[in-house]
Amino acid sequence: MIMYTLDRFARNRYDSAIYKAKLKKNGVRVFYAKQPMPDTPEGIILESVLEGYAEYYSENLARSIKRGLKENALHKIAMGSLALGYKIGENRQYEIEPVGAKAVQAIFTMYAEGKSQTEIVDWLNNNGFKTSRGNSFNKNSLGRILRNDKYIGVYRYDDVTIEDAIPSIIDKPLFDKVQSLLHHNFASRARNKAKEDYLLSTKLFxxxxxxxxxxxxxxxxxxxxxxYYKCAKRKRGKSCEKKVEKKDWIEELVVRYTVSHVLTDENIELIATRAMELIEKDLQDTSVLIGLQGLLKDTNKKIKNLMAAIEQGIITSTTKERLEELEQERLNIEGQIAREEMKKPLLSKERIVYWLTSFKSGDIKDVEYQRRIIDTLVNSVFVYDNGDKGRRIVLTFNVSGNNTLTIESSDIEGIAPPK
Ligand SMILES: [Zn+2]
Structure with a gap:
């Protein structure tokens, strides 16, 4: 997703953080097409802190919804869609369905023997096997089956895991062999994908x-x-002599210098102070909360009146409908109030300091760490060719005050630019 300006795409930074966290969970990254230096650069850092918290909060919420379903899990009752090779027997528990089970065994055996996914899919379809939904097989259906530890008897729901709770279709050694093959294949794909993820997109000039x-x-x-990164003008074949920059080299260099320059104890204190100023400014605006509380009071009164009418026997055909409507309304308002109030205890200066300090100790080679540092702390990077092999790099960070750093090639010895 590409945003045109740095304006948030929600009415306040809390909602924005919650939406962004949700997008991230679904594999969507938000880019800004324009990246001017904002009036309050700490706002970006604050948003990033909030994103982390929003992730935590939405996970907690999802967990409590699942609590009821967990009761079922403890009784090993079949839930969700049925995996190939199983049917629901008495007491809603899993039983083996022989035709599907045969297909599952064939899939595991062939994969362990080194057959390609295409070969396996063709074999299944040519022999008339169907997926649990009655469709023909494709590569996607294979991956899900090969990873499913239900086939060695593991019952899993949310954080409930019970071994030997389901009749198994695959024996443990075969399953383990397939997992190590999958892991190997997946890891090499992930490595390639990470390499193609240009962390400095929209920030490098x-x-x-x-x-x-x-x-x-x-x-x-x-x-x-x-x-590598290449000047867009030169890429279009126009005249610019700027040399290309090797991707890994420039990204790692930017992360290294950002961490050492921005995340000093002094700066962390300053960033946290400014972020708290922003939070307090937001919190001073209590008009939304007061409005919601008024609405809640009205709704409660209406419900009370309706209940009184029902007790007196005054019931029309619409009474029940209206009561349900009001109760739903009350639920909505209560939800909104909870969200408004969540803002308050969400952050303290200590927490922001802690979060920023934890940033210092990341693994510089880890792509996710590099991404977090660049997304949060780096505003722009300008790179100049400087002499034969040298570079001059001007970094601008998302902090107020002393927010630029110039690195000359002599400073970057040991990690000299490639030819
Ligand atoms: Zn250029």
Whole structure:
């Protein structure tokens, strides 16, 4: 998703954080097309802190909804859609369905023997097997089946896990072999994907012409893939002499210098103070909360009157409907009030300091860590060619005050730019 400005896409930073956390969970990243230096750069850091909390809160909420379903899980009752090879027997518990079970055994055996997913899918379809929903097989259905530990008897629901609770279809050694093969294949795919994720997109600029630098990949004569950023103007074939920058090198360098320059104890204190100022400003505006409380009072009064009428025997056909309507309304208002009140205890200065301090100790080679640092703390990076092999790099950070850093090639010895 690309946003055109730094304006939040929700009415306040709390909602914005909650939406962003939800998007992230579904694999959507938010980019800003324009990235001007905001009036209060700490707002971005605050938003990032809030995002972490929103994730935590929405998970808690989901957990309490699931609590009721967990009761079922403890009795090993079949829930959700049925996996291939099972049917629901007496007392709503799992039993083996022989035809599906045969397909499952074939899938595991063939995969362990090194057959390709296409070969397995073709074999299943040619022999008339169907998925649990009665469809033909495709590669997606295979992945789900190969990872499902129900087949070795594990009952799983939310955080309830009970071993040997279901009749097993696959024996443990075969299952383990398949898992290690899957892990190996998945890990190599993930490595390639991470390489293609250009963390400095929209933040890296050509110092010579001011154009953004765009992520690009290519294959060398020896067949090796390489990844770099290229000046957009030069990419379009126009005249700019800026050399390309190797992706890993520039990203790691930016992260390294950002952590050491921005996350000093002094700066952390300053950022936390400013973030708290923003929070307090938001909290001073209690008009929404007061309005909601008024609404709740009205609704309660209406419900009370209706109940009194019912007790006196005054019931029309619409009374019950109206009561349900009012009760739903009350539930909605209570939810909104809870969300407004959640803002208050959500953050203290200590928590922000703690969060920012924990930022310092990440693994510099870890892509997720690099992403968090760049997304949160880096505003822009301008890179200039400087002499034969050298570079000059000007970093601007999302903090007020002393927010730029210039690195010359002599400062970046040991991690010299590639040729
Ligand atoms: Zn350029």
């Amino acid at each position: 050509c110092g010579h012409c001011g154009s953004p630098m765009i992520g690009e990949s290519g294959t060398s004569k020896t067949g090796r893939m390489y990844y």
